[in-house]
Amino acid sequence: MLDDRKLAILRAIVTDYVSMQEPVGSRALVERYRLDVSPATVRNDMAVLEEEGYIAQPHTSAGRIPTDKGYRLFVDRLGQVKPLSVAERRAIETFMVGALDVDDLIARTVRTLAQITRQVAIVQYPMLTGASVRHIELVRLSPGRGLLIVVNSTGQVDQHPVDLGEADEAQVADLRGRLNAALLDSPASTIAARIARLGGQLPPYLNDLAGRVLPALTELSTQPHTTRVVVGGVPNLTRFADEFETAVRPVLEALEEQVVLLKLLGEVASAGDVVVRIGQENSYEPLRSTSVVASGYGIGADQRANLGVVGPTRMDYPSTMAAVRAVARYLSRYLEQG
């Protein structure tokens, strides 16, 4: 029931509204996009599009704006691939040349993504499945309280506090030695099994301590750093100063909640390619008036970390999607090369 012309009109409405930021009428439409029909015809088609719920009027006698449903159709069927500009491409390529370590790499990534999309960027720390354990440190901070630290071959450092129970310094040193001896240079893929095996071979006097430490170690070495996200480009939110109380505040609040961001990225970027969540489609209530564009990234097929941007529903989807995809790919490639 939506013929080609109606789709073309919807595409034009989305495009125009995104770039002009104000409702678009039938006359402007035929003038700016070569539709080769009269405004009256466009109006008839727009009436149909409105009935079907793809566009809406803010008020009578104003132009139309796309609805979430309209954006969805646009993204799924109408968006044309928009290649990145030379400057954008160069920005991506430049940003990682000087990365010192993983922290720095992620910081640069989030900065770059925010810059080229001109939106708020979110990058989750990568899972480095190719990494192997380089050192395990078990520190006794005070009686009962300790800290477990795992250093892997990429230079990533993960830590987790542990309750040491009644263990004394000697027991801690004993276990630390055994852990390092048994697990050093284990690839991440086999580490869980090795930890389990080690658990059965320990002398009885270490059983209590091991029972407290080993679960944390398993968690650390199989899900390193997954719990951290980095946010950048927050100042870009000031571009929407008009809808401040309604839209910006909830977004700022969401951005301070690591847990929320992780859940958000996790839900959105399940498949390998770029995924878009538009307005109401977001399950997290305060972000119902924004869109999220995200992608998984990582080494090989095992992409379990995510990155993306958050912006207004009226965003330039083709460009944003292209940028997110490009950054995700570059980052993956960089990680593969070490």
Next chain:
Amino acid sequence: MLDDRKLAILRAIVTDYVSMQEPVGSRALVERYRLDVSPATVRNDMAVLEEEGYIAQPHTSAGRIPTDKGYRLFVDRLGQVKPLSVAERRAIETFMVGALDVDDLIARTVRTLAQITRQVAIVQYPMLTGASVRHIELVRLSPGRGLLIVVNSTGQVDQHPVDLGEADEAQVADLRGRLNAALLDSPASTIAARIARLGGQLPPYLNDLAGRVLPALTELSTQPHTTRVVVGGVPNLTRFADEFETAVRPVLEALEEQVVLLKLLGEVASAGDVVVRIGQENSYEPLRSTSVVASGYGIGADQRANLGVVGPTRMDYPSTMAAVRAVARYLSRYLEQG
């Protein structure tokens, strides 16, 4: 030239403007604060205060608002100590009970400070001078590139990438062993000297490598974590939605620049007590229309880390200063107790 009554009027103006957020006139002043004189008298005094530059009129026939100079006088001589409310005090006490480690402690601190001041909070990572080196790890990531990691007794983990030059795995392991043997459990106060001494005792074949690693190690062990700050309470900026383009955007941009924040805190909080920078007094241009309230904190007299808040010049200085001071003290005490 400023008699008591004029000072009382200035205090009343500041107090009223801060709570009401709008210019205050002579009538309202005598009504709300028991000044025991007529509005006309107040007007005369206000004329003097305006001449001296302590207050200003947004436009003719509007009330007066304090200038930066007026706030300065208020903070220096007129602000009365405002004790924290029970709820605030309890919030501070509660926030650290469950702190797992240093990261968690800092995260909780920034959250608490943002919550009770209702402003943007900034907390710098603490210098732990009482700490001793617990483990040194030197990892070779790829030929030439390496990572130096220092774990201290409080569970804090610092890392720094190093250029390993031509060194092979054996040399790296050799140096790592010597570093740990020589430096383990060194208190931070003596570590620099020990590193220097060790440098002279190394066999020649380690000279090149040591020359690359030792400077980084010295830096890490004497200035651990000082380069990191954590920001919280950003959503509070939405309370000033009116002055958006002018004030909020530059603040958001500043908050993304760790370097700027460090410099800011460093400049402000030099002495042990709470320090206030008001508007123009800030050297960093984009923050010229905001005020910074900061304090040093740390263990003993050796307070070299800082925390504070950033807010509009029209803030409640007594309350904010009390909150910053209280949080700084609690945090210091907590760190001392380990």
Next chain:
DNA sequence: GGCTGGCACTCGACCATTGAGAGTGCCAGT
């Protein structure tokens, strides 16, 4: 049957006018 030009209609944006109110500065009087 689908497209088009024409037309009456609606409604928000914009502008000028106006009145109310808050606040001031000044001055004469106590």
Next chain:
DNA sequence: ACTGGCACTCTCAATGGTCGAGTGCCAGCC
């Protein structure tokens, strides 16, 4: 030295009128 009174200024909110963009509908045309 303080006060009451007064004329003046200026902002803010409300009012009302015009303008124009945009629509829906309809009759006519290809």
